[in-house]
Amino acid sequence: MKKLLLAAVLFISLATSAQTFTRHYDLVVTKSNSSNRITEVEPTNVTAIFSGNDKGDIIILNSTATELIAERYYKTGRIYEGTSKDGFKYRYIETRNEKQEKVIMQLFEMGVFRIHTSQATYEYQQADN
Secondary structure, three states, X not given: OHHHHHHHHHHHHHHOOXXXXXXXXXXXXXXXXXXXXXXXXXXXXXXXEEOOOOOOOEEEEEEOOXXXXXXXXXXXXXXXXXXXXXXXEEEEEEEEOOOOOEEEEEEEOXXXXXXXXXXXXXXXXXXXX
C-alpha cells in the first residue's frame, strides 16, 4: 500500500512539471545479455515518467494484477542523440537504479523505449505501433 501511495504521489508531482512527459507501453520483448535469447512479444502494463526537472529522474511504473511497482532511475549524464543502423532517431541517457547499478535508457522517436541493464535489454512497445 505504501508503494502504491508513493507511486501516486510521485506521478502527480512529476505530471505537474511543464517538461515532464509520460509514455505507456503495452508490449515487451526481452533479450538476455548472457545467452542472447530473445523472448516472444509479451503483454505488459508499464508507464515511463520522464522528468523535466533539473535532476532528470525517470520513474517506471509496472502495474500487475495485484500491485503497482515503482522504480526510480537517477540521471548521471547528459542526454545524447543518435541514429540506429536502420535510420531510426533516438535519445539515450545513462542512469543508476536504486541499487546504484548502471542502466542505459533509450527512447526512439517512433515510440519504442529500451532499458539496457547488465543482465538484459527490455524493449517496450506501444500496441498501436
